Amino acid sequence: xxxxxxxxxPVQYRMDPETPLLxxxxxxxxxxxxxxxxxxxxxxxxxxxxxxQAVRSCQVSIRETEGRFVxxxxxxxxDRGHPLQQVFAADNVSQCGYCVPGMIMAAAVLLKRNxxxxxxxxxxxxxxxxxxxxxxxxxGAIRRAGRIMRGEEQVEAAPPPGVKPEDAARxxxxxxxx
Amino acid sequence: MGRAPRKAADRIEQLKGVNRxxxxxxxxxxxxLLLAWGIWPRTYRPNLNAAPDETVVNAFLxxxxxxxxxxxxxxxEMGQGVTTLLPQILADELGADWRxxxxxxAPISPLYANTLLAKQWLASDxxxxxxxxxxxxxxxxxxxxxxxxxxxxxxxxxxxxxxxxAGAAARVLLCQAAAARWDLPWExxxxxxxxxxxxxxxxxxxxxxxxxAADFDxxxxxPFRQGQADRLAGRDLxxxxxxxxxxxxxxxxxxxxxxxxxxASIRQGPIGDAVLAKVNEQPAKSVTGFLKLVxxxxxxxxxxxxxWAANKALDxxxxxxxxxxxPVSSASIDAALEGAFSGSAGQRLYSQxxxxxxxxxxxILASEFxxxxxxxxxxxxxxxxxxxxxxxxxxxxPTQAPALAxxxxxxxxxxxxxxxxxxxxxxxxxxxxxxxxxxGVQAALIAxxxxxxxxxxxxxxxDVIHDRPSAPAHARMAAKLGRNGTIEGWLAKVAxxxxxxxxxxxxxxxxxxxxxxxxxxxxxxxxxxxxxxxxYALPNWAVDHYxxxxxxxxxxxxxxxxxxxxxxxxxxxxxxxxxxxxxxLSFRIQMLGGNSRLARCLTTVGAMGGWQGGIExxxxxxxxxxxxxxxxxxxxxxxxxxxxxxxxxxxxAIDGGEQVNPDIARQQVESGLIYxxxxxxxxxxxxxxxxxxxxxxxxxxxPRLADIxxxxxxxxxxxxxxxxxxxxxxxxxxxxxxxxxFTVTGQRFRNLPILSRT
Numbered sequence: 001x002x003x004x005x006x007x008x009x010p011v012q013y014r015m016d017p018e019t020p021l022l023x024x025x026x027x028x029x030x031x032x033x034x035x036x037x038x039x040x041x042x043x044x045x046x047x048x049x050x051x052x053q054a055v056r057s058c059q060v061s062i063r064e065t066e067g068r069f070v071x072x073x074x075x076x077x078x079d080r081g082h083p084l085q086q087v088f089a090a091d092n093v094s095q096c097g098y099c100v101p102g103m104i105m106a107a108a109v110l111l112k113r114n115x116x117x118x119x120x121x122x123x124x125x126x127x128x129x130x131x132x133x134x135x136x137x138x139x140g141a142i143r144r145a146g147r148i149m150r151g152e153e154q155v156e157a158a159p160p161p162g163v164k165p166e167d168a169a170r171x172x173x174x175x176x177x178x
Numbered sequence: 179m180g181r182a183p184r185k186a187a188d189r190i191e192q193l194k195g196v197n198r199x200x201x202x203x204x205x206x207x208x209x210x211l212l213l214a215w216g217i218w219p220r221t222y223r224p225n226l227n228a229a230p231d232e233t234v235v236n237a238f239l240x241x242x243x244x245x246x247x248x249x250x251x252x253x254x255e256m257g258q259g260v261t262t263l264l265p266q267i268l269a270d271e272l273g274a275d276w277r278x279x280x281x282x283x284a285p286i287s288p289l290y291a292n293t294l295l296a297k298q299w300l301a302s303d304x305x306x307x308x309x310x311x312x313x314x315x316x317x318x319x320x321x322x323x324x325x326x327x328x329x330x331x332x333x334x335x336x337x338x339x340x341x342x343x344a345g346a347a348a349r350v351l352l353c354q355a356a357a358a359r360w361d362l363p364w365e366x367x368x369x370x371x372x373x374x375x376x377x378x379x380x381x382x383x384x385x386x387x388x389x390x391a392a393d394f395d396x397x398x399x400x401p402f403r404q405g406q407a408d409r410l411a412g413r414d415l416x417x418x419x420x421x422x423x424x425x426x427x428x429x430x431x432x433x434x435x436x437x438x439x440x441x442a443s444i445r446q447g448p449i450g451d452a453v454l455a456k457v458n459e460q461p462a463k464s465v466t467g468f469l470k471l472v473x474x475x476x477x478x479x480x481x482x483x484x485x486w487a488a489n490k491a492l493d494x495x496x497x498x499x500x501x502x503x504x505p506v507s508s509a510s511i512d513a514a515l516e517g518a519f520s521g522s523a524g525q526r527l528y529s530q531x532x533x534x535x536x537x538x539x540x541x542i543l544a545s546e547f548x549x550x551x552x553x554x555x556x557x558x559x560x561x562x563x564x565x566x567x568x569x570x571x572x573x574x575x576p577t578q579a580p581a582l583a584x585x586x587x588x589x590x591x592x593x594x595x596x597x598x599x600x601x602x603x604x605x606x607x608x609x610x611x612x613x614x615x616x617x618g619v620q621a622a623l624i625a626x627x628x629x630x631x632x633x634x635x636x637x638x639x640x641d642v643i644h645d646r647p648s649a650p651a652h653a654r655m656a657a658k659l660g661r662n663g664t665i666e667g668w669l670a671k672v673a674x675x676x677x678x679x680x681x682x683x684x685x686x687x688x689x690x691x692x693x694x695x696x697x698x699x700x701x702x703x704x705x706x707x708x709x710x711x712x713x714y715a716l717p718n719w720a721v722d723h724y725x726x727x728x729x730x731x732x733x734x735x736x737x738x739x740x741x742x743x744x745x746x747x748x749x750x751x752x753x754x755x756x757x758x759x760x761x762x763l764s765f766r767i768q769m770l771g772g773n774s775r776l777a778r779c780l781t782t783v784g785a786m787g788g789w790q791g792g793i794e795x796x797x798x799x800x801x802x803x804x805x806x807x808x809x810x811x812x813x814x815x816x817x818x819x820x821x822x823x824x825x826x827x828x829x830x831a832i833d834g835g836e837q838v839n840p841d842i843a844r845q846q847v848e849s850g851l852i853y854x855x856x857x858x859x860x861x862x863x864x865x866x867x868x869x870x871x872x873x874x875x876x877x878x879x880x881p882r883l884a885d886i887x888x889x890x891x892x893x894x895x896x897x898x899x900x901x902x903x904x905x906x907x908x909x910x911x912x913x914x915x916x917x918x919x920f921t922v923t924g925q926r927f928r929n930l931p932i933l934s935r936t
Contacts, residue, residue: 016465076425
């Protein structure tokens with residue numbers, strides 16, 4: 001029995017129940033936002049939200065996920081509108097981008113519980129590995145996202161996905177309507 | 179390369195009875211080039227595809243009728259921001275609105291050859307071979323072979339003029355088209371924020387005249403844009419790759435999904451000359467979704483309907499390999515390096531003044547250093563997706579050398595290069611690792627055997643075993659101090675294999691990793707000691723290189739030989755400063771007479787970091803480095819906390835010339851600093867029995883957020899030519915840390931990783 005909820009949709013996987021959640025998400029559901037980086041729970045690139053906890057999805061099987069609620073980066077917001085996504089864009093945090101979905105999911109779980117975390121809490125919650133070295137911008141970005149959640153600050157929005165050419169032409173004088 | 183060059187190459191092969199490889203390799207190259215000269219085309223036309231509403235302006239730019247600026251980028255995006263930087267240069271010169279700019283990957287063409295990196299890579303050997311004609315020959319070779327390469331921070335220095343000219347050409351053509359409508363001289367028109375104006379009230383959108391613009395001719399002399407209003411260069415514009423990287427929608431090679439696609443995991447055996455001996459398919463069959471084992475002489479892959487099943491089946495099938503030759507171990511690597519000092523292949527590669535009379539009967543200060551191989555450990559393991567049909571091969575993969583990758587894939591499948599299409603994807607980190615492309619070749623072979631699309635993803639274990647790390651090195655340093663505390667003589671003897679030569683032998687000449695490791699061990703080369711060229715004006719100094727065969731296949735890396743070069747050089751400089759009784763910053767400054775840019779970095783970092791003179795107990799350390807037109811001074815504050823390295827602060831002052839996007843420049847320096855920190859802490863493994871002793875990421879001592887203190891990067895304002903800044907941050911971090919630890923422990927840390935063998 002491997003029935004649970006992914007991004008608010010009920011799913012049942014016809015796979016070996018010992019399959020790690022990561023591979024059910026990636027290879028069966030084509031939710032490829034969660035990444036494989038190590039398979040040993042060390043890098044955190046596969047982090048998803050399960051019932052409000054940040055979980056390394058390579059370390060939990062779909063059998064163990066039975067009946068639970070899973071949120072992946074794809075389900076975090078419909079329009080890149082989560083404060084963390086906005087700040088990652090505004091502060092130019094991401095580099096290669098491979099670790100970023102896991103970083104954002106781990107940070108999102110932290111901020112959901114405490115939108116004003118101190119450095120030690122941030123360090124304890126974000127044990128993900130980044131090889132490009134986004135770390136110097138990371139604590140500041142998470143704190144800034146917290147300020148946005150608390151209504152103390154706003155950032156210029158990163159463009160949402162799927163902007164229609166007509167809408168783009170309405171906003172950007174240089175563009176013509178197709 | 180396009181169709182015509184391929185045919186020409188085939189003809190040569192038929193005429194001379196030699197294959198393309200032997201024609202164009204090493205010593206054969208001069209003869210090969212002379213033969214080929216008459217047959218190869220001298221000019222190349224863009225081979226871009228265009229949709230019906232798109233106009234190809236030139237090899238770097240398409241514009242569509244809506245006014246979208248589609249910039250063509252041949253360079254591999256690995257996080258360094260190149261798919262923003264090159265478009266920004268073009269868009270600035272064109273006068274575009276940044277919100278209308280997009281990027282497409284370039285097809286393979288000689289127009290995108292990176293002759294600058296080719297020269298850096300091949301010059302030391304070819305110049306010797308061909309004298310003054312060496313640079314010309316490399317240009318020709320790189321262009322004809324369409325050597326598209328990304329690495330060593332060459333992208334902006336190599337292509338900035340091309341993108342400026344492409345933007346300027348588009349601006350002129352669009353102005354000509356608009357001026358024709360208005361019946362004006364085109365010189366009176368201009369473009370700003372994507373709008374063409376006649377200098378008065380009349381305006382047109384770029385998209386309205388894009389199609390007509392292609393019919394005009396460019397003037398003899400291309401005018402560049404004047405004035406500072408509405409310029410895009412020099413601004414912190416948002417990266418174009420950010421949106422898809424914050425919502426999980428960006429497709430890396432492992433995220434490609436094709437109809438009916440299968441997943442594969444691979445095992446290639448231990449390090450060295452290993453061949454597959456046996457593998458047991460029976461237990462693998464118990465895995466749900468498992469389909470087949472695909473065997474090759476040197477690897478075996480399991481294929482299944484999901485990757486976890488494939489990898490599990492591979493484990494259960496328990497592949498056994500036979501290793502020919504002695505196994506690699508840390509001890510054998512060290513022995514090879516020590517043995518190299520007494521070998522006959524050593525050569526003096528840098529020499530200034532005369533050391534011999536100076537060193538005879540004098541008091542010489544000497545120290546020995548060791549540097550372990552540093553692993554790339556990009557978070558994205560090697561990965562490629564392939565679809566192979568009778569007449570077409572398609573590969574999705576990240577690659578720093580797409581033309582060579584395509585050639586290797588065509589060669590492996592025994593098809594013409596023209597029937598192989600390579601879709602270059604962004605790399606999930608690379609740091610040089612994706613200069614090699616074995617996963618692409620393997621994926622294509624597996625897909626052909628399966629008769630279905632296959633995605634091959636290396637496991638982390640496989641990625642660590644076959645990481646192709648940076649070069650290990652042993653150094654014997656000697657120096658003589660003068661009475662006034664200056665360095666009168668400096669001699670560096672460095673035993674190290676050349677990782678860049680090995681990489682080239684693999685990717686351009688098709689050598690197997692162990693062959694490349696062995697064959698490069700006979701020749702000394704500046705590439706192996708590039709980071710030891712002194713930025714200081716010393717009267718007498720020399721660098722000797724002793725090539726070595728450690729048996730460990732090495733690869734292209736961020737900063738390459740500069741990693742060990744800077745560690746050895748800047749650690750030893752610090753020892754000499756201490757011996758001379760001179761404070762370490764002043765000691766360096768006094769030797770930087772002719773190097774005002776580096777001196778400025780050093781004084782800036784001292785002021786910003788609150789340099790206390792490196793006094794005992796301060797925990798502060800300094801290091802400088804210069805490479806490829808970039809200058810860096812780094813100050814750190816470090817301590818040993820219960821035997822663990824802790825780095826509370828890193829301050830860097832960088833002069834990288836005039837940067838098109840200063841925030842991306844800062845980001846790249848930060849990235850390099852953290853990479854350097856990782857090498858100081860770990861990112862390295864011992865080897866035993868031709869296997870790494872550890873392969874789990876947790877045991878690689880990589881920095882995590884909790885290990886990062888305050889990181890400050892100051893870019894020094896400069897009008898000098900821009901340098902790529904991806905590399906410069908990495909080399910000076912480890913020596914600065916080693917120097918800082920001396921002030922708190924009184925002990926010198928002469929090994930890298932710093933706490934590896936104290």
